[in-house]
Amino acid sequence: MGYSSAEQVPLIILAIERFILILWGHIMQVSVEKVSNVERRLTIVVPADKVEEAYTIQINRFAKNANIKGFRPGKAPMSYIRQRFGDDARKEALSDVIQSALYEAITEKNLKPINTPRVEPKVMTPNQPLEFTASFEVLPEIENIRFSMDGVEKLKVDVTPEDVSHVVEQLIKQYTKWKAVDRAAVLKDRLVIDYYAIFEGKEDTENKIQNFPLELGSHVMLPGFEDGLVGVKAGDERRLNLSFPADFGVPERAGKAVDFVVQVKKVLEAETPALDEQFIKNLGIKSGKDEDLQSQIRQSLEQERDRLVKEKLKEQIFRQLLEQNPLDVPSSMIAREAKNIHDEIYPQHQHHDHHQHSDDEMTAFNDIAKKRVALGLLIAEYAKQNKLTADSERVNIRIREIASAYESPQEVIDWLSSNERRPGIEAQVMEDQVMEKLMDGVTVTEKPISYAELKGIRS
Structure with a gap:
């Protein structure tokens, strides 16, 4: 069966384009320099006639489209077009040639850049071959992944009634209201204070703390600070004669005397809600029953327990994986991950300048980012070498677990199951599968250990 001329044209065009690409690859010169395990530099030389062909195409385009007073479109003299638009046409021609040549060179050499190539022209003289370099990063080559470990420690944590009661106490405290009172302060009251330190005879009024909320008996201040404020009233000023603990974090102050001048601005008394049916319903427990509240809390604590135990286990396993398989990590990937870490820590300041952070902070961001990227590359390669794929059912279970903590679980399930979000859950499951392998x-x-120790809570 024959084809009509209309059907044949696309095939002919494809054949011609393929021929041109093959011809292009043969006529230009390409060399690849392996700068490091993750850096490549291409040097590309394009014959002068190819540059001139591109220039001719561009200048003809200008001639056809230029709107010049006194001439109909496309009828202006070519000498005038070259004089007026020649520089612009050459710039666009060079841009087109560089883009096409770079694409063909990368394809020919089977390279896979992970960042935008940095192009630096070396020779750009008219009627001479165009020579330029393109530098970019690639993923490191990972061969056999090494891993050996004699033993690993897995934390065993039981959620106790005391752990559940602690959460109930925190919930009650969260919904506690504070009322100003005109009496002497007692333990469990909250004060609003201004204070400054006097150390070695020097008053540090420049660093005076203002409107600080302090619950008496919370033990957040130096020993003796809170005890010394029992009995104060709003408007009182009190000088506390204390000492820094022997193990204080600043060695030059450890064990030394320090005074604090404290102005009391308010004394507040707690109005604690009763643990009754209405309060429990306000917490989202429809039945309003105390046993249902405790059951829900226990379930949440056990889920968090399982997550933290797994994370502690992963830390040990993946630390060994990193130490036994050192990698050169592309700096562009480190920079992207460092920005992600920054945005996690400062979600309200995602677009502020990195110069607003100290060198130590930036170093910390980059160190964490380098480990994360290296670990991600190793996990992906290990999964590939061992033909592991994310278990679909485990992914669905993980999605349901996350959704169960929300008021409308099905909405969260649908959201996490979307094409944009599911790959992130699959990556989490893949981490688990690699760890298990x-x-x-x-x-x-x-x-x-206790749940409090697992959470790092100090009593």
């Missing part, structure tokens, strides 16, 4: 044959020793 790495732990094959590794001796696991259980270490019992």
